[in-house]
Amino acid sequence: MTAGIRAVEAAGIVKDFPGVRALDHVSLTLGAGEVHALVGENGAGKSTLVRVLTGVHRPDSGRLRLRGEEVRFAGPLDARQAGISTIHQEGNLVPSMSVARNLFLGREPRNRFGLIDAARARRLTEEILREYGLCLDVRRPLGSFGPGTQQMVALARAVQADARVVVLDEPTSSLDSPEAETLFEVIARLRAQGRAVLYVTHRLEELDRVCDRVTVLRDGRVVHTGPVAGLDRLRLISLMLGRNPADIAEQGTTAFAARYPEPADAPVLRATGLVKDHVLNGVSLAIRPGEVVGLGGLIGSGRSETAKAIAGALTLDSGEVTVAGLPVRGRTVRSAIRAGIGLLPENRTTEGLIGSLSVKENIVLAALPQLSRAGIVSESRIDRIVEIFIKRLGIKAASPGQPAGELSGGNQQKVLLARWLAMNPKVLLLDEPTRGIDVGAKAEVQALIDDLAAEGLAVLLISSDLEELVEGSDRVVILRDGAVVSEFNGPDITAGLIMTTMADRPSG
Numbered sequence: 001m002t003a004g005i006r007a008v009e010a011a012g013i014v015k016d017f018p019g020v021r022a023l024d025h026v027s028l029t030l031g032a033g034e035v036h037a038l039v040g041e042n043g044a045g046k047s048t049l050v051r052v053l054t055g056v057h058r059p060d061s062g063r064l065r066l067r068g069e070e071v072r073f074a075g076p077l078d079a080r081q082a083g084i085s086t087i088h089q090e091g092n093l094v095p096s097m098s099v100a101r102n103l104f105l106g107r108e109p110r111n112r113f114g115l116i117d118a119a120r121a122r123r124l125t126e127e128i129l130r131e132y133g134l135c136l137d138v139r140r141p142l143g144s145f146g147p148g149t150q151q152m153v154a155l156a157r158a159v160q161a162d163a164r165v166v167v168l169d170e171p172t173s174s175l176d177s178p179e180a181e182t183l184f185e186v187i188a189r190l191r192a193q194g195r196a197v198l199y200v201t202h203r204l205e206e207l208d209r210v211c212d213r214v215t216v217l218r219d220g221r222v223v224h225t226g227p228v229a230g231l232d233r234l235r236l237i238s239l240m241l242g243r244n245p246a247d248i249a250e251q252g253t254t255a256f257a258a259r260y261p262e263p264a265d266a267p268v269l270r271a272t273g274l275v276k277d278h279v280l281n282g283v284s285l286a287i288r289p290g291e292v293v294g295l296g297g298l299i300g301s302g303r304s305e306t307a308k309a310i311a312g313a314l315t316l317d318s319g320e321v322t323v324a325g326l327p328v329r330g331r332t333v334r335s336a337i338r339a340g341i342g343l344l345p346e347n348r349t350t351e352g353l354i355g356s357l358s359v360k361e362n363i364v365l366a367a368l369p370q371l372s373r374a375g376i377v378s379e380s381r382i383d384r385i386v387e388i389f390i391k392r393l394g395i396k397a398a399s400p401g402q403p404a405g406e407l408s409g410g411n412q413q414k415v416l417l418a419r420w421l422a423m424n425p426k427v428l429l430l431d432e433p434t435r436g437i438d439v440g441a442k443a444e445v446q447a448l449i450d451d452l453a454a455e456g457l458a459v460l461l462i463s464s465d466l467e468e469l470v471e472g473s474d475r476v477v478i479l480r481d482g483a484v485v486s487e488f489n490g491p492d493i494t495a496g497l498i499m500t501t502m503a504d505r506p507s508g
Contacts, residue, residue, distance in 0.1 A: 005032040006068065007165050007196035008053065008084075013062035015048055017406065019398035022048040024220040025062070030165065035187060035197040037207050037228065040217035040240055041438040042410030043396050046200055049217070050167055053198070054086045055079035067164075085163030087154045087171060095143025095150075100125040102142050103157050132156055133182045147347065148175045148299050155186060166190060167198045170436045172206065176299045176464070184210055202438045204233055218242055241440050266325075268458040269341070269427045271310050274319035279305050281482040283319075287427065287458040292449060294473030294493075295462045298502050302482040303462045304346050307429040310460075311343035312336035323426055342420030344413075346431040346462075352416045355405025359397045360386045362404045363418045389418035394444060410441030417448070428452065431462045446472055466495040478502055 008030040015023040023045050030036050040046050051057040053064070055073030064071050066082055073079045076086075093102045100121045101108075109124065111117045125138040132152045142150055151171065158166050168187075172180045187210050190197055199211055207214060207228050214231065216224040216239045224239045267286035274283040280302050287293045297303050308314035310321050312333040321328045323339040336343075345351035354362060364382050386400050393414040397407055404415050413433065420428060430449065434442040449472060453459050463469050469476050476493050478486040478501045486501045 005194075006030070006065070007032045007034075008198075009063075009065040010049070010053060011063045011065070013049065013052055013059045013064075015052060015057055015059055017398065018402075022220050023052070023059070026217070026220070026222055028215050028222070028225070030196045030198055032164075032196050033191050033194045034213065035191055035199055035211045037211040037214040038198055038200045038217070039202070039204065039207075039214060039236070039438075041440040042408035043219075044217040044240070044408075044438070045220040046217055047169075047408060048220075050086065050169060050198070050200060053079070054084055054167060080161075080163075083162075083164035084167065085158035085161055085165070086167040086169065087151065087158055088169045093142055093150065093154055093157070096141055098140060099129075099136065099138040099142050099145070099153055102153060103128065103138075103160065105157070107161065128156055128160060129153070132186070133178065146299055147173075148179050151175060152179060152182070155183065159186065159190070163195070165196045165198070167200070169200045170202065171199070172201070172203060173432075173435050179299075202436065202442070204236060204439070207236075216240055237439055240438065268324055269310070269460075270322045271306070272320045272322075274306065274309050274321075275317045276305065276309065276314060276482075277317055279314075279482055280309060280316070280319075283309075283479065283482070283484055285460075285477050285484065287460060289426075289456045289458055290453050291474050292453050292459040292461050292472060294469040294476040295460055295479065296466070296469050296476055296498050296502060297479035299464075301479040301502070303479055304431050305482070306479065307343055307431050307460060307462060308345075310336070310427075311341055311429055313343065337423065340423075340426030341429065342423055342425040342427070343429045344416050344420065344431060344433055346435070348409075348412055348416055349405075352419075353404050353412050355403060357404060358401045359390070359395065359404050359407070359415055360400035362415050363389055363422060365419055385422055386418075389422060393418055393421075393448065408441075410437040410445075413437060413441075413445065417445070421452075425457070427458045427460070429460045429462075432464065433461070434463070434465065434468060466498055469493070469498060470495050 006029055010026060010028045013023050013026045026045065026049060028049070038046050038049070048057065052059050055076045055078050071082060094105065103125045104121050108116045109120045122138050129136070129138070134149060134152055136145065136149065142153060155171070171183055175183060187197055211228045213226060214228050215222060216236070218240060266288065268289050269287045272284050274280045283302065283306050285293065295303050295306065305314055309316050309319070312328070312331050312335055316331060323341060326339070328335055328339045349355065360382070363386050390397070390400065395414045395418065396411050404412060407415065433449070434445050437445060446468070449459060449461065461469070461472055470493050473493060474490070476488045476498060477484055478498065480502065488497060
């Protein structure tokens with residue numbers, strides 16, 4: 001921190017929502033030249049605090065100070081103009097606009113006639129992004145690139161806007177290892193420039209790498225603030241969960257000790273020769289009832305595209321998908337759902353959840369045709385199903401009628417899982433199911449996946465978390481450049497072997 005200069009101070013912040021106190025007298029100080037971590041379980045209040053700091057929510061009580069002066073933001077624009085920039089894990093730019101337009105949105109270079117100088121904007125964008133390890137066609141729409149590229153563009157925009165306070169919300173959730181390294185270098189540069197960084201993350205291993213201090217939230221309250229140095233992982237997790245460190249250590253050694261019976265021989269899902277020009281190159285895989293098959297690979301390897309192709313969300317040039325021996329006709333999302341395939345997408349907010357709809361409506365959305373008789377839907381039957389899945393998945397909501405967009409990331413993910421489980425699927429495709437989820441919710445989702453497999457569900461698990469692939473999969477299939485290059489079973493599955501295989505390059 002630069003000679004005790006306080007960039008942002010939040011003092012005694014209280015924020016209430018119907019039936020829930022999200023923030024209970026929360027205080028946090030962010031110093032200039034400091035990288036300050038904000039951690040806690042989903043529902044602990046992290047997102048609400050970030051929204052208060054960035055003008056999305058107004059606190060019910062408490063004070064905000066920016067560089068020593070009390071401020072009241074009328075909205076996010078006020079906060080941005082005051083020098084606070086936020087990079088959200090789900091992105092906050094305009095996918096339909098070009099990369100160059102996004103980078104300079106609202107600050108476009110002008111020519112001597114006062115018109116936007118598009119050529120100069122493109123040239124400057126290319127120069128800037130090269131510093132972030134990105135060499136791409138900046139004329140293309142931002143949405144045509146992957147989440148990792150979009151995240152780096154958002155970060156570059158914040159830096160170029162000369163923000164004095166940068167809020168990074170799960171910044172590495174969409175990045176592969178080289179991109180994450182570039183991000184860490186940028187953060188070090190921001191610190192050296194005297195800028196303040198609030199680093200919101202569930203990846204606790206990153207704290208030692210990039211953060212100076214950490215604040216832990218639990219149930220809307222601050223339970224710890226202090227230096228990262230000297231705070232061991234077990235103690236940090238115990239603060240987040242409010243549990244005894246010894247109990248957590250014991251659970252960690254036994255969580256994956258039990259193995260389920262070997263799956264039946266006949267695959268319930270078989271994908272054969274999936275081809276999509278420049279995306280998939282003859283991908284084939286099979287999953288048996290009760291089996292969790294991990295799908296690994298670097299960004300751009302074809303992981304998400306494979307799941308979307310199986311679920312009918314990606315049009316194929318050729319290939320076949322069968323469920324219980326029967327081909328999925330039509331290759332559409334509707335036909336895949338009818339066949340018993342459910343897909344939990346990588347980006348829950350843009351491809352899955354409808355934030356304006358209630359928890360109840362989101363859960364029963366896909367099952368409505370099954371719940372209707374002669375076009376009439378039984379409300380009592382819907383209420384019963386919603387109650388069952390809220391209880392089974394431990395969804396924390398004020399009520400089934402609460403808008404799903406108000407829930408924490410982990411609870412939103414559980415709502416999407418509930419939606420597909422209400423369909424009673426045969427196959428569940430999970431694309432990064434624990435991305436952006438805290439330690440407690442992550443363990444709950446992983447335990448749920450194990451339970452579903454034990455009940456006979458076939459599961460495809462896509463994850464960039466190598467530990468999750470190793471511990472959660474019976475088999476792991478590795479993709480590279482849109483093709484299957486290796487498959488590992490049981491004791492052969494190790495993080496080192498997976499990493500080496502993913503990073504390898506074909507000979508010749």
